[in-house]
Amino acid sequence: MTGGPVDAPLARKLAGWAAGLRHSDLPERVAQYATSQVLSHLAVLRASLGHPLGRKLVTAFGSPLADDPGRAAYVMAALSSCLYYEDSVYAGHVTHASVGVPLAYRRTQRLAGTDLLAAVVAAGECAARVTAAGALGTLRGQGTSYTQLVGAVAARLHGARAPEDRWTDAWGIALAAPPWPLRRALLGSEAKVLSAAVPVRTALDACDAAAAGLRGAEDILEHPGGLLAKFSQVPSPEVVTAGLGQRWHTDTLTFKTHPAGAYVDAAIDCAARLHARLTPAEIDAIAEVTVSAARLTLTMDAEGAPYLDRERSAIMALNVSVAYNVATALLTGSVRPSDLAEPATRDPRRWALAARVRLEYDRGISRRVLGSTAPLGEALRQGGERARTWLTDFMGPGAAADAGLGVRPPSATFEDAEKSVGARLRVTLRDGRVRTARRDRPLGAAGPETRAAHRTLVREKLAATGVSPEVTRALEDLPALDARGVDACVRAALSDSVPQPSRKGETN
Numbered sequence: 001m002t003g004g005p006v007d008a009p010l011a012r013k014l015a016g017w018a019a020g021l022r023h024s025d026l027p028e029r030v031a032q033y034a035t036s037q038v039l040s041h042l043a044v045l046r047a048s049l050g051h052p053l054g055r056k057l058v059t060a061f062g063s064p065l066a067d068d069p070g071r072a073a074y075v076m077a078a079l080s081s082c083l084y085y086e087d088s089v090y091a092g093h094v095t096h097a098s099v100g101v102p103l104a105y106r107r108t109q110r111l112a113g114t115d116l117l118a119a120v121v122a123a124g125e126c127a128a129r130v131t132a133a134g135a136l137g138t139l140r141g142q143g144t145s146y147t148q149l150v151g152a153v154a155a156r157l158h159g160a161r162a163p164e165d166r167w168t169d170a171w172g173i174a175l176a177a178p179p180w181p182l183r184r185a186l187l188g189s190e191a192k193v194l195s196a197a198v199p200v201r202t203a204l205d206a207c208d209a210a211a212a213g214l215r216g217a218e219d220i221l222e223h224p225g226g227l228l229a230k231f232s233q234v235p236s237p238e239v240v241t242a243g244l245g246q247r248w249h250t251d252t253l254t255f256k257t258h259p260a261g262a263y264v265d266a267a268i269d270c271a272a273r274l275h276a277r278l279t280p281a282e283i284d285a286i287a288e289v290t291v292s293a294a295r296l297t298l299t300m301d302a303e304g305a306p307y308l309d310r311e312r313s314a315i316m317a318l319n320v321s322v323a324y325n326v327a328t329a330l331l332t333g334s335v336r337p338s339d340l341a342e343p344a345t346r347d348p349r350r351w352a353l354a355a356r357v358r359l360e361y362d363r364g365i366s367r368r369v370l371g372s373t374a375p376l377g378e379a380l381r382q383g384g385e386r387a388r389t390w391l392t393d394f395m396g397p398g399a400a401a402d403a404g405l406g407v408r409p410p411s412a413t414f415e416d417a418e419k420s421v422g423a424r425l426r427v428t429l430r431d432g433r434v435r436t437a438r439r440d441r442p443l444g445a446a447g448p449e450t451r452a453a454h455r456t457l458v459r460e461k462l463a464a465t466g467v468s469p470e471v472t473r474a475l476e477d478l479p480a481l482d483a484r485g486v487d488a489c490v491r492a493a494l495s496d497s498v499p500q501p502s503r504k505g506e507t508n
Contacts, residue, residue, distance in 0.1 A: 035479070045076060051340065053341075087255050093147060107483075109160060129240045131146070133235060254442075265421070270326075271326045274437050286356060289357045294421060324351075372419055382410045
């Protein structure tokens with residue numbers, strides 16, 4: 001499938017392709033990824049429903065199963081933003097809108113399984129492409145509001161089978177004034193949980209406005225006064241339509257296995273591995289933990305550090321804290337949603353161990369991060385020499401050399417995409433003995449292991465939140481379900497939520 005005319009505005013080209021995308025157009029691997037993406041997102045929603053912050057959201061705004069699909073989409077976007085447990089792609093945290101909105105509109109739009117999956121992929125591709133085109137900018141990660149604006153419009157209008165003119169008008173309206181989140185609020189308060197919900201609501205309003213005849217600027221993406229010029233220091237507008245139907249951003253999916261920052265995941269994996277190798281007495285005898293990591297990991301940890309205050313910590317400060325998450329995994333063998341709430345967050349033993357965690361920069365790990373597809377490698381290759389100044393400002397003067405700018409061209413396909421944000425742990429005991437662990441790519445991150453095992457990962461993610469095997473099996477057969485079956489499965493997955501299972505010896 002191709003987009004609109006060659007000389008058409010980017011939004012019109014993208015709409016021309018995405019509006020006509022059907023499940024039968026998807027390569028089998030992409031369709032399988034999309035099914036796993038839906039299962040994983042339901043696990044994220046359910047995990048948040050079992051967390052105190054999620055319960056506050058439901059009290060404030062209602063149920064994710066609300067009859068009003070707009071309200072349900074808003075609540076789902078807030079819930080999926082709670083725990084830093086959502087999946088991501090190159091580029092962006094697209095699932096709040098690209099999965100949440102089709103799930104919310106499944107009943108009113110009577111979406112069969114194939115319709116739902118086509119909407120998820122269409123919306124995710126649109127959101128990822130626009131986010132990738134502006135990736136070298138000020139906003140990044142969960143704070144990139146326009147990711148949700150683009151994805152929510154595409155998701156709702158794909159399910160409605162709206163004409164492409166409606167898409168371009170809705171995008172033009174939605175992107176007229178994208179929210180600009182403040183880092184202090186995201187890292188230092190619970191306001192972060194609305195960072196995706198607010199743009200989702202704006203996008204749904206834009207769809208209503210476009211349906212009523214309001215017109216938006218169809219060159220809103222590439223115009224000198226438009227989105228990419230405003231939000232990116234190194235805009236790459238050509239990425240928006242590059243390889244439509246051939247270069248699938250869905251191939252770059254990373255499935256989150258820990259409710260923690262993406263740059264902390266590998267360190268958690270290492271700590272969990274060492275937990276299994278250490279006796280309880282040895283864990284009590286830890287003198288120091290050294291975490292060797294990429295500069296991105298150190299940067300995120302440093303940004304969150306001022307907002308750490310034990311049980312009074314803002315949730316995202318906990319998410320990005322290497323020390324807190326490594327200490328938790330060393331002591332318990334994992335990091336779970338319950339570790340982001342009391343009583344875990346006031347456990348003096350884990351804070352005492354966290355105080356013995358030290359971070360150090362590892363150039364080799366940093367080079368692998370900058371060379372892999374996500375989070376930045378592909379954007380740097382797309383930017384080429386234009387990206388040098390941005391990267392130097394963001395990560396220091398040595399980063400451009402580490403990135404190998406100009407050495408590799410942009411990718412023609414993402415079938416071999418990787419997200420290699422690794423870490424090494426060195427645990428030193430008081431008697432001088434040392435235990436080490438290394439992870440080049442976190443569990444669930446884009447790469448060959450995840451391509452082979454993503455369905456197993458999301459099954460386990462659903463099971464950990466209490467979803468029954470019967471419901472999981474039905475969801476895995478999503479393409480075979482009619483609209484009534486889809487609705488029944490979603491309701492079953494999100495109903496009767498329970499608090500997260502406690503570990504042996506814990507009380508909730």
